[in-house]
Amino acid sequence: MAVKRVNDEPAFILHRYDWSESSLILECFTRHRGRVALVAKGVKKPTSSFRPVLLALQPLKLSWGIGGDGAADIHTLKSAEWVGGHTMPVGEGLLSGLYLNELLMRLLAREDPFANLFDMYAGVVQVLATDHGEVLEPVLRAFELLLLRELGHLPSLAVQTLSLQPVREKVHYVLVPEAGLREATPHDRASLSGSQWLQLEAALHTANPYPHVLRACVLCAGELKAQLRAVLQHHCGQPVLRTRQLMMDIQSL
Known part of the structure; x- marks a missing residue:
């Protein structure tokens, strides 16, 4: 044969x-x-x-x-x-890399190529192997956003998902599983202004989106973290991501 x-x-x-x-x-x-x-x-x-x-x-x-x-x-x-080019990530960079690996394992079907996503992943891993400092959170948020967009799981960030009403720059909105982007309430712990969501949407539609999305994430990475993690977990299904649980356990020590 x-x-x-x-x-x-x-x-x-x-x-x-x-x-x-x-x-x-x-x-x-x-x-x-x-x-x-x-x-x-x-x-x-x-x-x-x-x-x-x-x-x-x-x-x-x-x-x-x-x-x-x-x-x-x-x-x-x-x-x-x-191939070479960088050393093995350690510490927080290693945990973050294993988290990205688990996301890809849970979300990617076999034999379905994503060349652009591969290139972005390679760039992120290279950053994780350096003394990344404060850039780590924006780097991870940018990759999460682009992963969701590449897989078709990210709604438009220029309109409210259920009503299709346009996002207003001075109003705050949150991204939630299933319901997409909606107007924030006093009970929401984290939200972004409409202008921030519009900046992210514009960055996602550039010819080479990763650096543009990364820049847009710098000032809102903290507010994005919980929202993106909830959406990603929804699409990953149960159980909870092992690496995410490990990170939470370490932070609680």
């Missing part, structure tokens, strides 16, 4: 789990083929050349074989190369 091969595909490993005593299943985010599952045979053996390479949050080039008609869910890893 003929075996096709995908060569030198840009990729990141999102998750790995045991397949046998010596092998692993890798859930990978690739630039041209989306999320793919690969079996890395013998990778747990001390002599395996894959062992120091197959790490999360590291830019890789992967090659794998596709047997038969290509309809199988899991393909066989043939080679893996570390």
